[in-house]
Amino acid sequence: MLVRRVWPSRPTFDGPLADFDQVRREMLRLLDAVAGDTFGDVGAGVFPPMNITQDNDNFYVRAEVPGINPNELSISAVRNRVSLAGKREIQREHDRVSYHRRERAEGSFNRTVTLPTEVDAERVDARYADGILTLTLPKAEETKPRQITVRT
Amino acid sequence: MAKEARMDIQKTEKAGVPTVPEQTRPGAVYSPSVDIFENDNAITVLADMPGVKAQDLKIDLHESVLTLTGRVTPPNSGKESDVLREYQSGTFFRQFTLSETIDQAKIDAKLSAGVLRLELPKVEKARPRQIAVRTD
Numbered sequence: 001m002l003v004r005r006v007w008p009s010r011p012t013f014d015g016p017l018a019d020f021d022q023v024r025r026e027m028l029r030l031l032d033a034v035a036g037d038t039f040g041d042v043g044a045g046v047f048p049p050m051n052i053t054q055d056n057d058n059f060y061v062r063a064e065v066p067g068i069n070p071n072e073l074s075i076s077a078v079r080n081r082v083s084l085a086g087k088r089e090i091q092r093e094h095d096r097v098s099y100h101r102r103e104r105a106e107g108s109f110n111r112t113v114t115l116p117t118e119v120d121a122e123r124v125d126a127r128y129a130d131g132i133l134t135l136t137l138p139k140a141e142e143t144k145p146r147q148i149t150v151r152t
Numbered sequence: 153m154a155k156e157a158r159m160d161i162q163k164t165e166k167a168g169v170p171t172v173p174e175q176t177r178p179g180a181v182y183s184p185s186v187d188i189f190e191n192d193n194a195i196t197v198l199a200d201m202p203g204v205k206a207q208d209l210k211i212d213l214h215e216s217v218l219t220l221t222g223r224v225t226p227p228n229s230g231k232e233s234d235v236l237r238e239y240q241s242g243t244f245f246r247q248f249t250l251s252e253t254i255d256q257a258k259i260d261a262k263l264s265a266g267v268l269r270l271e272l273p274k275v276e277k278a279r280p281r282q283i284a285v286r287t288d
Contacts, residue, residue: 047162049163049238049239050238051236051239052234052235054232054235055232055233059235064203064239066201066265067200067266096191097190099188099189100189102189103186104185104187104198104200105161105164107160108161110160113236115235130202130203130204131201131204131266131267132227
């Protein structure tokens with residue numbers, strides 16, 4: 001399978017060409033979105049931002065969702081689709097406070113991503129630590145790559 | 153209150169920062185989203201720093217400049233290949249200038265679920281006082 005790298009995994013923010021690199025990555029991202037690639041919803045503008053990786057056995061979905069109660073997350077997997085829904089509430093502070101900055105967002109979210117192959121929905125594992133949700137989705141047995149030995 | 157909570161969260165891109173002291177550590181630097189509010193007794197800072205562990209978070213208050221630095225160790229074991237990449241892991245960095253005098257000994261920081269809550273109590277003399285007017 002062709003794995004398309006959205007942008008180099010190691011960003012170079014230092015050095016004199018840093019700005020160019022930033023622009024280049026932004027352009028690539030826009031081009032991908034226009035081309036309507038399978039994974040063209042890169043930076044889909046949907047909360048939460050997700051990273052998906054894979055190895056031979058599993059897909060790993062990681063999402064940045066700081067400050068939520070993991071019990072209020074609803075995660076479902078069917079065939080090759082994973083859905084993640086939940087709500088992020090920001091606790092109300094005492095009445096007599098004045099705000100200097102208010103940048104943290106609250107609200108509900110509901111996001112579905114499609115994986116390249118089907119997964120074994122029975123054995124999906126979810127962990128929440130330090131504001132990052134990690135899902136481990138074992139690939140379905142029949143879609144796993146097999147090593148074929150050549151007989152001579 | 154409940155009405156606000158029902159709105160969908162808008163996704164915001166992590167903002168890169170041109171840091172004042174140039175970084176020598178490789179990797180990206182991001183600015184965490186913060187809420188800052190104050191009442192008569194304290195200034196409170198809430199910062200979203202997903203992926204930062206308590207031991208990798210540095211809070212520094214020096215000459216009324218508050219510096220937050222949180223390093224994120226990428227979770228990828230190295231054997232995994234990318235399928236979709238929407239966010240990058242890097243260092244969270246942000247600085248604030250605090251106008252009020254802060255009681256440095258009583259600063260309290262708590263990190264839970266990737267959110268830092270920093271309480272900066274004001275020193276006694278910086279607290280506003282209600283002055284009662286006496287009449288004869």
